[in-house]
Amino acid sequence: MSDMRELLKLLGELDDQLVTCMRCGTCQSVCPVYGQTGREADVARGKIALLEGLAYKMIHDPAGVQDKVNRCLLCGACEASCPSGVKVLDIFLKARTILVGYMGLPPAKKLIFRGMLTHPGLFNSLMEWGARFQGLFTRPASEALGTSCARFATGVLGDRHFPALAKKPLHAIVPSLDTPRGASGLKVAFFPGCMIDKVYPNVGQAVLKILAHHGVGVFLPSGQACCGIPAFSSGDKRSYDRMVDENIARFAGGDFDYLITACATCTTTIKKFWPEYAEQSDQKRRDALDALAAKTMDVNAFLVDVLKVRQDGEAGPRDLTVTVHDSCHLRMSLGITAQPRAVARLNPNVELVEMKDAGACCGCGGSFTLLHYDLAERIGAKKRDNIIASGAQVVTTGCPACMLQITDMLSKAGTRTRVCHPVELYAETLD
Amino acid sequence: MNEALKKDFAAIVGQENVMESEADRFSYAYDAAVLEPVMPALVVRPESREALGRVVKLANENGLPLCVRGSGTNLSGGTIPREGGVVVLTNALNNILEINEADLYAVVEPGVITAKFAAAVAARGLFYPPDPGSQAVSTMGGNVAENAGGLRGLKYGVTKDYVMGVDFFDVDGEIVKSGSRTVKCVSGLNLHGLMVGSEGTLGVFEKITLKLVPPPRSQKALMAIFDNVNSASEAVAAIIAAKIVPATLEFMDNFTIRTVEDFAHAGLPVDANALLLIEVDGHAGQVAEEAEQVEAICRKLGARGIHVAKDAAERNKVWEARRAALSALARVCPTTVLEDATVPRSKIPAMMQALGDIAVKYRLKIGTFGHAGDGNLHPTILTDRRNKEEWKRVEDAIDEIFDVALGLGGTLSGEHGIGIAKSKYMEKETSRATILFSRRLKKALDPKGILNPGKIIGE
Ligand SMILES: Cc1cc2nc3c(=O)[nH]c(=O)nc-3n(C[C@H](O)[C@H](O)[C@H](O)COP(=O)(O)OP(=O)(O)OC[C@H]3O[C@@H](n4cnc5c(N)ncnc54)[C@H](O)[C@@H]3O)c2cc1C
Ligand code: SF4
């Protein structure tokens, strides 16, 4: 595009949405980024004003506006508290796409999204290669948490404590599955997503173990692509569409009653974004996306609301204290808070303790943590302090991206709090 | 602004607290008022009170217009800066310096958020009553500079009733101290009184001393449904005449009731012409007695239904309906103009009649809710500012609303301030001499006219 007139025209199409912001400022009270910086351009009100300023030619620096619009976790807290019902996330996602169309994608992201994520096969083999050799570049930082920090401080990795890429990704452990309906009479498709596949395959295995235990048939096609959100939230709608297409090819037409993910971000993307951002698709593609979205469910919600799993074994000692972090995508986008707690409590040893502000963002926000690590770290520090103050031995959350961020924060603080997914706590009790 | 001056500001607040990019400056060009944005030349965010004072001094030395900004939630353009001017943010000055339980006062920096302050006070078993609808974000400095009110105004008063003292910077960056931590104080001129509602035009607050009170022991909320506005107003008058002062006495008109019901499905009676939401508080015995009296009065004056909240959950439901009013109205049209004309309590029926006529005359959607107990109504005009023809009608309607309010012995603004949005009407409400007196006062205190020029009294 790189034509200013085209940029203005596209921003103009957002106008009907931009104008609904009444500048009341309420979003300041919930925005984690604003909470750290106190800068108006970091809160939804400021970003919307900037987009409007650009569209109405009151300001003339698209790069400056893009920079501000990207300083956002897409956590949705602003939208949830907005009295005027402004569709903030929708505006930001579209604006990012428009701005990238004008400015172009930064080279590193282009390589990742266009080169890797749209080609699941290539991506997988690169990551496997990475997992094999990562010992060369990272050193164990905390035994208990299983993180490792970059041995060579590179620009991107900084002093982050990352859980190592799994030695064996989920797709290597379980390449594909197609098991029939069992005792439950149900069959689900399982979408592990990149994080579970490559960093937390144990979470994926826990899900499979639970499903098998309850007689749920599983459809796990090989060659799944990323859900697309990293590309979309970076404004690369083209790559996003290709990833969605890959997934449609894998899942559409499959025989299953629900599509389950254990990643809050994937669930939100498939359930909400796939059908919502399919404007340019033909009817067939739209129907396929609507059908998939309608079947998509968070694993915790599936276990509690559909399978109605209740703890029925022996009462346990309840001596393992667990606190739950409400992932933004579960709480704000899907309204799921009770179910992850219920799943954790299926483990008879688990006693829940609530931390302060369980629903506050952990600061991860996808690639936000990569681009604005210092800010992400300051936001995460609050979460870390609340986790530690809860005194819990374990912190659990239904989103692997949150798990990664929280592990990083806890590991750097030198604590031994375990970080896990609720399904892991339950799966541990099943033989 | 020249580079040398920018460096001077950076030397005071630190380079990381100076914002000069176009995008950063534009995000301080507006506030919650529906007005055109104006770009400042520089934005600074001092992290200490001392730095705040030096910023004021430097601005004055260079004759730069200075706009102090808390959270920028005022509804009258009070934080829309001057072109070429400096915006100074107070939100990094957010320490509660003291909460004194023995002497019932607190001292805060200006950037403390109202709700956080109220919560900190409550955690110590005390009560800070002023509760503007924006309390989750507004700052104490902004509350004092706008003399913010809230739902509890009728019984507990507004911000000015809690300001015991204000320490502020004059234009030379010198600290002026006024008021005290004692209930009684007659030492010197009542300068802190002058600062309340001054909208950043006379001095820059650096420390505020606030009165605290013991919290009420119990509350009871009820909702009364009326078929016409007149009987609702008569009920309000009768409640007060019975020597009952409810903590809150809120009103919603039919348009607002219908919109809230559409939005929140709270079970509100959509055919009612007026709702009164009432809360009495105090000792349990007194509360029970007063609630009964209020109920009887409402019934006698024709309330067609009364719903008394039986427990905390039901009480919450009553107030949820009120809290939803703005959210519901704001979603109807792209632009929401929240007005604030206030009339003596007894004139509410006349004002409501006039608002109805104005809505018809100018073909506009107007929903009115507000504080019936103190006559502070919020006629809310729902429109689209991009529609030039309609926007002209909105402006004309606003002019007429003010004319009517003043004609009924009321005031332009009960709590949202004058700023630049209403400064042109000031003379109508007061007198030429009032404006000139105020301008001379400002000229004496701020000879170069740097402190938020143009606000309240024009220039
Ligand atoms: C949704 C909504 C609901 C609202 N409800 C109410 C309500 O119920 N009652 C009510 O009264 N108001 C209400 N308001 C208006 C507004 O929130 C209040 O006026 C509030 O006091 C403004 O606080 P602020 O921190 O945002 O101040 P700002 O808007 O930043 O500033 C307001 C004025 O104070 C001056 N100022 C700020 N700090 C200082 C300082 N340290 N020294 C000197 N001057 C200073 C500024 O220059 C400006 O003139 C509402 C606004 C919104 C958007
Ligand atoms: S809360 Fe909503 S309407 Fe208010 S400023 Fe933020 S985005 Fe705009």
Ligand code: SF4
């Ligand atoms: S999505 Fe989250 S981080 Fe982004 S502006 Fe809204 S509240 Fe702030």
